[in-house]
Amino acid sequence: GDSVTQMEGPVTLSEEAFLTINCTYTATGYPSLFWYVQYPGEGLQLLLKATKADDKGSNKGFEATYRKETTSFHLEKGSVQVSDSAVYFCALSESGGSNYKLTFGKGTLLTVNP
Amino acid sequence: EAGVTQSPTHLIKTRGQQATLRCSPISGHTSVYWYQQALGLGLQFLLWYDEGEERNRGNFPPRFSGRQFPNYSSELNVNALELEDSALYLCASSLWVGTAGNTIYFGEGSWLTVV
Numbered sequence: 001g002d003s004v005t006q007m008e009g010p011v012t013l014s015e016e017a018f019l020t021i022n023c024t025y026t027a028t029g030y031p032s033l034f035w036y037v038q039y040p041g042e043g044l045q046l047l048l049k050a051t052k053a054d055d056k057g058s059n060k061g062f063e064a065t066y067r068k069e070t071t072s073f074h075l076e077k078g079s080v081q082v083s084d085s086a087v088y089f090c091a092l093s094e095s096g097g098s099n100y101k102l103t104f105g106k107g108t109l110l111t112v113n114p
Numbered sequence: 115e116a117g118v119t120q121s122p123t124h125l126i127k128t129r130g131q132q133a134t135l136r137c138s139p140i141s142g143h144t145s146v147y148w149y150q151q152a153l154g155l156g157l158q159f160l161l162w163y164d165e166g167e168e169r170n171r172g173n174f175p176p177r178f179s180g181r182q183f184p185n186y187s188s189e190l191n192v193n194a195l196e197l198e199d200s201a202l203y204l205c206a207s208s209l210w211v212g213t214a215g216n217t218i219y220f221g222e223g224s225w226l227t228v229v
Contacts, residue, residue, distance in 0.1 A: 042223075089157065104157040
C-alpha cells in the first residue's frame with residue numbers, strides 16, 4: 001500500500017537557518033503530494049502541494065519539488081523564523097478513485113530558537 | 115468564507131460511554147473525512163463520506179461510525195469508549211476528489227478525553 005516516510009525529528013534550528021525536512025513515498029500510481037503544518041494546539045493547514053512530477057509547490061518561503069525518479073518531496077526553507085515552529089506532515093493521495101484518502105507521514109517537529 | 119468547523123472543541127467522557135463529534139464542511143464541499151490523531155500514532159484515516167454515502171473506511175472497529183447529512187455536515191460516533199480512544203479527531207472536507215491533487219482542508223479538531 002501507499003506509505004510516506006519523513007525524517008525523524010525533532011529538528012531544532014536557530015532563526016535564519018536553512019531548513020530541510022526529507023520526505024519519501026511509496027505509491028502504486030501517480031500520487032499528488034502535500035505538506036501540511038500543524039501549529040501548537042491547532043488543526044492541520046495545507047502548506048503546499050504538487051500534483052505531477054517536477055512540479056514545485058511553494059508558500060510562505062517554503063518549497064518542495066516532486067521528484068518522481070527519487071520518489072521524494074523534500075521541504076525546504078532558506079531562512080526559518082521562530083513563528084515556523086510547528087509539526088510538519090508530508091502526505092500523498094492517489095489521483096481520484098473510489099478509495100481516496102490522504103496518507104500521512106508521522107510528522108516532524110520543528111523548533112526554531114531566536 | 116468559513117472553513118471547516120468542528121464541535122465540541124473538547125469533550126470528556128467516561129469509559130463505556132458514547133461520544134458524538136460534529137463537523138461542518140466548507141461551503142460547496144461534498145466530501146467529508148475524519149482522521150484520528152492519537153499521541154504517538156500519527157494521523158490515522160477513519161472515514162470518508164461523499165454525497166451522504168460512506169466511501170471508504172480506515173482500519174478501525176465498527177464502534178467508530180458516522181454519517182453525512184443532506185447539507186453535507188457530518189457526525190462521528192464512537193461507542194463503548196475505551197481509554198485509547200483519547201485523541202484529537204480532525205474533520206476535513208474537499209470538493210469531489212475526481213481531480214488529481216484536490217486539496218483537503220482540515221478543521222481545528224475536537225479533543226476527546228476518555229477517563
